Amino acid sequence: MKKKVVSLVLIASLSMGLVACGNNEKKDAVKNAGNSEEYDVIGDTVTYDPNKPVNGGKDIDTEFWYWTGASNLFESLVDQYTKYHPNVNIELVENPYDDYWTKLPLALQGTDGPAIFNMHNSQHDNLIDYMAPYDIPVDDIEAEFTGASGHVIDDKIYYTDYGLMTATVYYNTDMWKKAGLTKEDIPTTWDEFRKVAKKLTIRDGDGNLVQAGFSYNGGIQGDVLGMQYQYGQNLFTEDNQITLNNDAMKEVVNRLKEMYTVDGVCDYNFGNNSGDNFGQGTVAMFLGWGFMTNLLEENFPDTKFDCFEIPVPSDKTPYAYHRYNGESTFGINKNASKEQQAVAQDIVRFFLASDSIQKEFCLANSVFPAKTSLQTDSDLLAIPSIAVLADHIERYIWPGTMPSTVEDNVKIMLEDIFYNDKDITKALTDAENNINEDLKNSNFESQESKYKYADETIKD
Amino acid sequence: MHARKKKYRGGHNGGALKNIVVCSLVIFFSAFVVIPIIVVFIGSFHQWNPLKGEFSFLGLDNWKKVFGSDLFWLSMGNTVIFAAIATSFRVVLGLALSSALYSKLIKYKSLYRILYYLPTITPLVAVTFVWKFIFDPQIGLLDKLLQTNINWLFDSKYAMIAILILTIWKDFGYAVIIFLGGLYSLPRDCYEAAEVDGANSMQRFRWVTLPLLKPTVLFIVITSLISYFQTYIPVMVLTQGGPGTATYLSSYLIFDEAFTKYNFGYASALSFVLFVFIAIMTGISFKVSGSTQTE
Numbered sequence: 044m045k046k047k048v049v050s051l052v053l054i055a056s057l058s059m060g061l062v063a064c065g066n067n068e069k070k071d072a073v074k075n076a077g078n079s080e081e082y083d084v085i086g087d088t089v090t091y092d093p094n095k096p097v098n099g100g101k102d103i104d105t106e107f108w109y110w111t112g113a114s115n116l117f118e119s120l121v122d123q124y125t126k127y128h129p130n131v132n133i134e135l136v137e138n139p140y141d142d143y144w145t146k147l148p149l150a151l152q153g154t155d156g157p158a159i160f161n162m163h164n165s166q167h168d169n170l171i172d173y174m175a176p177y178d179i180p181v182d183d184i185e186a187e188f189t190g191a192s193g194h195v196i197d198d199k200i201y202y203t204d205y206g207l208m209t210a211t212v213y214y215n216t217d218m219w220k221k222a223g224l225t226k227e228d229i230p231t232t233w234d235e236f237r238k239v240a241k242k243l244t245i246r247d248g249d250g251n252l253v254q255a256g257f258s259y260n261g262g263i264q265g266d267v268l269g270m271q272y273q274y275g276q277n278l279f280t281e282d283n284q285i286t287l288n289n290d291a292m293k294e295v296v297n298r299l300k301e302m303y304t305v306d307g308v309c310d311y312n313f314g315n316n317s318g319d320n321f322g323q324g325t326v327a328m329f330l331g332w333g334f335m336t337n338l339l340e341e342n343f344p345d346t347k348f349d350c351f352e353i354p355v356p357s358d359k360t361p362y363a364y365h366r367y368n369g370e371s372t373f374g375i376n377k378n379a380s381k382e383q384q385a386v387a388q389d390i391v392r393f394f395l396a397s398d399s400i401q402k403e404f405c406l407a408n409s410v411f412p413a414k415t416s417l418q419t420d421s422d423l424l425a426i427p428s429i430a431v432l433a434d435h436i437e438r439y440i441w442p443g444t445m446p447s448t449v450e451d452n453v454k455i456m457l458e459d460i461f462y463n464d465k466d467i468t469k470a471l472t473d474a475e476n477n478i479n480e481d482l483k484n485s486n487f488e489s490q491e492s493k494y495k496y497a498d499e500t501i502k503d
Numbered sequence: 504m505h506a507r508k509k510k511y512r513g514g515h516n517g518g519a520l521k522n523i524v525v526c527s528l529v530i531f532f533s534a535f536v537v538i539p540i541i542v543v544f545i546g547s548f549h550q551w552n553p554l555k556g557e558f559s560f561l562g563l564d565n566w567k568k569v570f571g572s573d574l575f576w577l578s579m580g581n582t583v584i585f586a587a588i589a590t591s592f593r594v595v596l597g598l599a600l601s602s603a604l605y606s607k608l609i610k611y612k613s614l615y616r617i618l619y620y621l622p623t624i625t626p627l628v629a630v631t632f633v634w635k636f637i638f639d640p641q642i643g644l645l646d647k648l649l650q651t652n653i654n655w656l657f658d659s660k661y662a663m664i665a666i667l668i669l670t671i672w673k674d675f676g677y678a679v680i681i682f683l684g685g686l687y688s689l690p691r692d693c694y695e696a697a698e699v700d701g702a703n704s705m706q707r708f709r710w711v712t713l714p715l716l717k718p719t720v721l722f723i724v725i726t727s728l729i730s731y732f733q734t735y736i737p738v739m740v741l742t743q744g745g746p747g748t749a750t751y752l753s754s755y756l757i758f759d760e761a762f763t764k765y766n767f768g769y770a771s772a773l774s775f776v777l778f779v780f781i782a783i784m785t786g787i788s789f790k791v792s793g794s795t796q797t798e
Contacts, residue, residue: 148554312654462746
């Protein structure tokens with residue numbers, strides 16, 4: 044009995060101690076949030092004052108959703124943010140990429156969805172109705188972020204791009220040297236490119252391909268959608284219909300086909316994924332987007348490569364070199380509580396104002412920084428796929444958040460032309476009709492008219 | 504003792520248990536079969552995207568689009584051919600191998616049974632990725648074994664054959680096991696009577712085994728047809744319907760419309776057409792089997 048009494052007393056005193064500790068921690072957190080330490084204001088135009096308490100310094104929990112593959116990046120962001128605001132408890136929720144786009148919109152329909160979430164512009168149509176606009180003046184964002192004007196909806200910005208990427212030519216530097224090529228040989232026109240590709244092509248005594256000079260096997264739809272800009276041809280009409288059956292697109296597709304059938308720089312049976320084949324050392328050049336840099340470094344560390352800008356038809360400056368697509372800033376859930384939305388707005392402001400975090404995100408994703416203050420950063424420009432965009436970033440178009448039907452149907456179109464020998468005009472017409480049929484059910488609005496040099500386009 | 508027996512068989516507790524079981528099944532089938540079918544049917548008349556909370560009445564537009572779509576008819580044609588070939592191979596291979604295993608001449612029967620059944624229990628997505636490598640024109644095993652240079656997945660002459668090879672390899676083991684079960688359950692006296700009548704082994708197979716196995720064959724044909732009319736994972740992983748639209752199957756088209764384009768209304772109309780088509784095919788199978796049994 045004595046022992047039991049002693050045990051009970053001990054348990055009670057320990058419990059009291061724990062409760063007391065908990066209370067002390069909370070008090071300390073409030074004190075920290077009340078700024079015992081002075082911090083400098085971050086940023087130039089979009090600014091962030093870490094000394095301003097969040098949620099009045101009171102504890103608050105919030106969820107932040109993102110898709111797999113970048114947990115370190117988001118943990119770093121949260122650590123840096125909560126260093127200033129320890130009263131904010133951010134729960135990071137990681138989802139597989141494919142599930143993310145069905146789970147997220149359904150979660151946002153209720154009141155229990157995440158207050159802040161990672162966004163991708165391809166899902167704009169499904170998510171925009173659940174998003175709250177940033178409480179940062181649009182002019183401030185436009186002043187500091189390239190391409191922000193393309194994201195303005197009714198004088199508000201719901202998300203913009205922090206990083207930009209485009210189609211870039213990746214080339215194997217060892218093969219380049221072996222073929223007797225130097226930096227001087229980097230092609231700027233398609234004619235020069237075709238000559239270089241031929242030099243890089245190796246066949247055995249029987250004429251079988253050993254090394255392809257250039258391959259686009261496995262899908263080039265994302266790259267083809269953008270090449271027509273080089274001829275001054277927009278992708279969309281003023282009434283937001285796609286136009287594929289035109290001279291520019293025929294030129295683009297014919298040239299790609301001739302590289303195989305006339306130049307013989309590759310054939311359609313020489314591998315089914317040009318990116319992987321490049322990493323495996325059977326392809327000397329391929330077209331890839333910025334994210335391929337990290338993939339190649341991770342999956343094929345022995346393959347040495349560099350990048351150059353996509354060639355153009357002639358020495359003249361084209362209407363645009365290509366299109367770009369952006370890595371998006373975060374979305375804010377308009378159905379979250381006011382307090383949680385305020386926290387989400389504060390995190391977004393912190394993210395946009397901080398150059399160091401912007402740089403961290405751009406480096407991790409190998410994307411060209413949308414933030415103008417970082418566009419000459421030497422660390423970022425040391426990445427080949429970022430550097431190629433530096434000279435002509437203003438000559439790249441963002442066509443808007445194209446629905447998936449565009450790439451899907453262009454993929455079918457190109458496979459029909461390249462693999463099934465379908466007549467080019469028929470394939471272009473079919474794809475155009477199918478896409479325009481699907482676009483009738485979409486709210487898609489082309490952003491091509493907002494391009495800086497939009498008045499240089501071909502007028503029908 | 505008598506009273507206890509009576510209570511167990513027909514008393515209140517037994518009745519309650521039966522009611523619970525029946526109610527559970529009714530609730531289960533209502534929730535996961537009947538209600539979804541009704542929702543899909545209603546959805547087929549709407550512009551429907553649950554992710555946007557969009558559900559607006561369209562009338563017959565989705566249905567008109569279905570029957571006016573070249574891709575729909577192409578995918579239905581592909582589906583019928585695919586299902587017919589895959590089912591035929593499953594039945595013929597299954598029957599041949601199970602008959603061989605049933606024979607007294609074969610040793611290590613358990614080992615063969617395991618080997619044949621192994622593909623069936625492997626996860627479909629994982630094994631399809633393995634086959635993707637096998638079909639690769641550069642590093643693939645198949646071209647090396649056959650001494651060919653075929654681009655199995657990007658040549659429209661071979662892409663559907665590639666999907667069929669994977670499907671038949673994956674599924675024949677199931678038919679072997681089911682047929683083997685059927686063979687072991689056949690009455691011995693029929694064979695003894697046939698032997699007395701002087702029937703050789705081929706005649707016994709043709710006139711005794713096959714007629715007696717008809718219910719098993721019917722079961723495999725119907726379940727195979729239902730399953731193959733709904734095939735989409737091998738297409739999704741291996742070809743994404745390509746090259747062009749050469750390997751579009753109707754279920755892949757439904758998947759593409761619903762989960763890539765979020766066009767759930769149109770996908771619902773497609774699904775309902777497929778549902779009715781499968782129901783008709785199943786009905787025909789039962790009818791054909793019923794009439795031959797009567798004969």
